[in-house]
Amino acid sequence: MNNRSKLKQCPDPQTECKECPVRSMALFRDVPEAELGWMQEFRDAQYQLPAREILFQEGDTAHSLYTLFDGWMILFKTLDNGKRQILRFLLPGDFFGFQVNAIGPTGGYIYGSQALMKSTLCAFPTIRLQAMIEKQPQLTIRLSEMEMHDMTLCQYHLIGTGCKNSLERIAFLLLELFHRVRLQRRGDYDEASNSIIFPPTQKDIGDAVGLSSIHVHRILKEMGSKGWIRCQGKRLTILDEETLMDIGQFDPGMILPKSLI
Amino acid sequence: MNNRSKLKQCPDPQTECKECPVRSMALFRDVPEAELGWMQEFRDAQYQLPAREILFQEGDTAHSLYTLFDGWMILFKTLDNGKRQILRFLLPGDFFGFQVNAIGPTGGYIYGSQALMKSTLCAFPTIRLQAMIEKQPQLTIRLSEMEMHDMTLCQYHLIGTGCKNSLERIAFLLLELFHRVRLQRRGDYDEASNSIIFPPTQKDIGDAVGLSSIHVHRILKEMGSKGWIRCQGKRLTILDEETLMDIGQFDPGMILPKSLI
């Protein structure tokens, strides 16, 4: 465990895997119900992380693999020039921590991770991955699927920073996050107002799409004044989805999970 | 087969999988020698593609999965505004074509693919992937490894377009491609001159790192005048690798293959 972070183990009783509310999004989605108890043995524990807290930094030895259980997190990389690139926004069910910078299980994480709001994590030791796969070989297929999905999103972000202007990039990002939250159909999406809880700051948005927080602010203001969105107090409301989809060249289909086979 | 392309089947005899020179980089790297003959049955054929030819376009039905056998190719996406983003440069051994835009095997490719020089491909039908995996379950682990590797590269490119200036991005890209070619230790790398065959145009470079071809040219000229590189006639020579690594924040370790387990 990284002593830089204020990670705390959750008080018992912790959530049972077989009752997990994010199971349909998670790595162990396809593990048969009867095997879940066994799988749970591999789990380290559930942990809580306060808002804005760092879980691990780039280079930290990768002892654990994580599934975000509740909250919002980011994976990021900081450069020598002080700039930060957000690589992924993590929502409940998302799996992370298996990209390391060396061959074998002794490597370090190639990115840092931070909570954007109070978050809960399920962790299991990296060292047990092999045993888990041997017990449940179909995990590798699910792992590939999740990687493929992350890869697709990463490619769309690359397309954004490579080819789109500021308005288009931000429109895309807002819609992507909005749809990802809505797909989960949990309390964070409010159907009546078509809004979601939205913890990223303007700086976070900028660091995700390659813009300064000041310019992000101007674009958000423009989007607000045109009646496309409302964005205040950690809540994002989408008012004109069609226009935003057109501008951002976003298609909800591209964030749907795909099967490898 | 896509009739837009001038894909031609290679004249027999085609290369035997067990004698494949790129096997150590390829999907079937870990398949036991004894099983390779069986695996080869799944193969469609070897195909040849002329320089600058399109293999498939975004949206084409994904009938085949490909391994680049010889040559250079790119995966790219073109936007409504006419701009193009290069998502991956493909070198011999690289596997592509399994990212599709729909659930199940009936989807279309989410990117286009084009040869940068005369290239040879090995193809097998997407529909046989499941049977191959059932016969050789360890293929899914190797697939995950390859995806993880591609994902890492994609992330570094995102970091480039998101956080780096033009000089830093181009330095990174040149070194990445240089090292990837050199890792293969085939004829395309010349040790005496520390140079590689380098088919991308200045426009290709720009489309990969999010710059105009004109600006790419100015930067390449600057790099040349400072004695860092020589870049002419489809050949790239690295003269001052240390300076370039420093500027581009490139570490050769990050393109080395990693094991999942």
Add this chain to the structure above:
DNA sequence: CGTAAATTTGAGGTGCATCAATTAAAGTGG
């Protein structure tokens, strides 16, 4: 050898960054 494609160079414009300073909001401890 002729045509298309890529490279090269210059001039001018702009989208976004940077700097600076104020206001508002969120977090913290008494």
Add this chain to the structure above:
DNA sequence: CCACTTTAATTGATGCACCTCAAATTTACG
């Protein structure tokens, strides 16, 4: 619950890294 501190949002002014346009030259190629 309020005073205090920190962080985020907001706004204006200025600058530059890179884009776009245009045209000449060189290279690639059937």
